[in-house]
Amino acid sequence: MSLPYSFKLAVSSMLxxxxxxxxxxxxxxxxxLFTAIIAVTxxxxxxxxxxLPDRFSVMVFLKxxxxxxxxxxxxxxxxxxxxxxxxxxxxKDDALKELKATLKNTEYVLxxxxxxxxxxxxxxxxxxxxxxxxxxxxxTTVMKDLKGIxxxxxxxxxxxxxYSLRLGVKTAGFVFAAIMISGMIFVCYSTIKLLFYRKVQExxxxxxxxxxxxFIRAPFIIEGAAMGLxxxxxxxxxxxxLYYSVILKLSLTIPLLKALFFPINLSFILPLTxxxxxxxxAHIAIGRIRY
Amino acid sequence: xxxxxxxxxHYDNHTALRKITISVSKGEMVFITGPSGSGKTxxxxxxxxxxxxxxxxxTVSERELENLKDSEIPLLRRNIGVVFQDFKLLNNRNVFExxxxxxxxxxxxxxxxxxxxxxxxxIVNLRHKADSYPQALSGGEQQRVAIARAIVTEPPxxxxxxxxxxxxxxxxxxxxxxxxxxxxxxxTILIASHNRELFRNTGRRVFKLENGNLAGExxx
Ligand SMILES: Nc1ncnc2c1ncn2[C@@H]1O[C@H](COP(=O)(O)OP(=O)(O)OP(=O)(O)O)[C@@H](O)[C@H]1O
Ligand SMILES: [Mg+2]
Numbered sequence: 001m002s003l004p005y006s007f008k009l010a011v012s013s014m015l016x017x018x019x020x021x022x023x024x025x026x027x028x029x030x031x032x033l034f035t036a037i038i039a040v041t042x043x044x045x046x047x048x049x050x051x052l053p054d055r056f057s058v059m060v061f062l063k064x065x066x067x068x069x070x071x072x073x074x075x076x077x078x079x080x081x082x083x084x085x086x087x088x089x090x091x092k093d094d095a096l097k098e099l100k101a102t103l104k105n106t107e108y109v110l111x112x113x114x115x116x117x118x119x120x121x122x123x124x125x126x127x128x129x130x131x132x133x134x135x136x137x138x139x140t141t142v143m144k145d146l147k148g149i150x151x152x153x154x155x156x157x158x159x160x161x162x163y164s165l166r167l168g169v170k171t172a173g174f175v176f177a178a179i180m181i182s183g184m185i186f187v188c189y190s191t192i193k194l195l196f197y198r199k200v201q202e203x204x205x206x207x208x209x210x211x212x213x214x215f216i217r218a219p220f221i222i223e224g225a226a227m228g229l230x231x232x233x234x235x236x237x238x239x240x241x242l243y244y245s246v247i248l249k250l251s252l253t254i255p256l257l258k259a260l261f262f263p264i265n266l267s268f269i270l271p272l273t274x275x276x277x278x279x280x281x282a283h284i285a286i287g288r289i290r291y
Numbered sequence: 292x293x294x295x296x297x298x299x300x301h302y303d304n305h306t307a308l309r310k311i312t313i314s315v316s317k318g319e320m321v322f323i324t325g326p327s328g329s330g331k332t333x334x335x336x337x338x339x340x341x342x343x344x345x346x347x348x349x350t351v352s353e354r355e356l357e358n359l360k361d362s363e364i365p366l367l368r369r370n371i372g373v374v375f376q377d378f379k380l381l382n383n384r385n386v387f388e389x390x391x392x393x394x395x396x397x398x399x400x401x402x403x404x405x406x407x408x409x410x411x412x413x414i415v416n417l418r419h420k421a422d423s424y425p426q427a428l429s430g431g432e433q434q435r436v437a438i439a440r441a442i443v444t445e446p447p448x449x450x451x452x453x454x455x456x457x458x459x460x461x462x463x464x465x466x467x468x469x470x471x472x473x474x475x476x477x478x479t480i481l482i483a484s485h486n487r488e489l490f491r492n493t494g495r496r497v498f499k500l501e502n503g504n505l506a507g508e509x510x511x
Contacts, residue, residue: 004401005395202381202383205379205381206392206396207365207368208339208341208368208373208375208379209368209392209393209396209440210365210366210367210368210369210371210393210396210397211365211396212365213362215396290361291340291361291364291365
């Protein structure tokens with residue numbers, strides 16, 4: 001098989017059928033651009049919410065004047081749980097000190113309180129991969145039945161809504177990306193199929209002259225690859241333009257947008273995805289070659 | 292080189308060839324003749340597997356065609372140069388590229404290719420038409436391009452289906468002379484034609500087909 005000749009055939013076909021090729025490239029570019037926007041959104045939601053488990057903790061407020069024995073018992077039971085990273089006992093005096101430190105110059109609000117109003121407490125940190133509404137619920141139901149515990153506090157609503165958001169955004173994103181990718185494979189598929197059908201007569205002659213399947217396939221695979229790669233590069237240009245012109249300008253007025261990250265990996269993921277989709281589409285379009 | 296044993300070929304409900312047994316040795320040049328529709332083209336097609344035989348056995352260069360794997364078909368065809376009755380020239384390529392295609396399919400690189408194509412064009416007297424497109428050629432010129440494409444690869448076997456169907460008697464004689472020269476260099480050649488003038492006084496074997504039957508064999 002002579003590869004240079006296959007490239008020559010592919011190039012001549014691309015020039016000859018430039019409109020249909022250009023249309024496919026634009027369609028692929030648009031599809032990849034949308035997918036990339038979705039990916040950037042997911043990426044940002046992920047980045048913003050990833051750090052949350054580290055800050056998450058469960059506060060357990062204890063009954064007043066708990067005997068040391070019961071306290072040890074509670075700590076032992078909590079520590080046994082697999083999802084628990086560490087447990088810290090905070091006597092009420094320490095809690096007051098911490099509170100004073102946070103209030104700093106506005107310490108006067110505490111004046112006149114007389115006796116320390118805060119209860120003793122335990123702070124439970126969970127392993128970051130174990131932080132989810134389910135594990136927290138499991139842990140707290142165990143603890144609720146223990147004697148000596150007054151109240152358990154954790155951002156229940158907050159935790160579960162963050163989790164639904166993460167899950168929702170990811171699922172929607174993947175479903176959307178899957179649909180877009182199938183669509184783009186179909187675009188490559190139908191374009192190459194069309195070009196293949198236009199050359200059926202020619203291909204019959206190739207076969208009779210002794211061409212291998214590789215010789216017949218190569219120009220179409222190259223054409224599909226070029227189409228996909230061009231679409232991928234174009235979508236990268238599109239998303240960079242979008243990021244730098246729109247987002248950066250808008251962030252002057254909406255500062256929140258400044259926090260958006262641009263996943264630098266996209267600069268090779270997009271062209272490679274395009275390339276892969278093009279090759280796959282072309283491959284399916286050619287199908288089995290029989291003599 | 293080419294052996295047919297009790298070969299039959301049916302198209303739908305029509306029998307195109309019936310129990311044909313012939314044998315062509317390496318280095319031979321033979322003719323196949325018979326009226327239109329007698330099965331000449333079909334017989335050639337069975338050799339390069341454009342059609343599959345229905346009964347019997349065919350051996351080509353030690354390959355048993357009944358058992359040939361799909362992947363071996365290109366290799367078989369690269370050993371055979373075919374002058375198709377309908378030429379099968381590609382209209383989107385000029386004469387040079389049509390002939391070069393046979394070499395490119397065999398993976399020939401560009402350096403040797405040019406001189407080989409021009410040598411083939413010289414043999415059929417069409418050097419001056421290298422840049423023309425098939426539509427711009429006369430029927431006889433197209434036929435000679437088809438011949439050039441079949442011989443440019445110097446294959447061990449050449450099958451020519453009515454290679455003089457569109458040319459005047461003088462040109463026809465020239466073409467037969469060309470085949471004789473190539474045959475003299477070792478290629479095995481089968482020529483199908485209803486034109487008896489082609490093989491008169493050649494001293495070559497002639498197979499006569501009639502209605503799909505082998506009606507006889509004579510010397511030209
Ligand atoms: N693809 C096909 N499908 C059905 N019948 C066919 C097909 N090809 C050939 N035939 C029939 O088989 C018979 C033999 O055809 P073939 O082309 O071999 O004849 P031929 O001797 O080459 O004729 P000619 O001198 O006109 O070229 C004819 O009756 C023809 O109609
Ligand atoms: Mg015929």
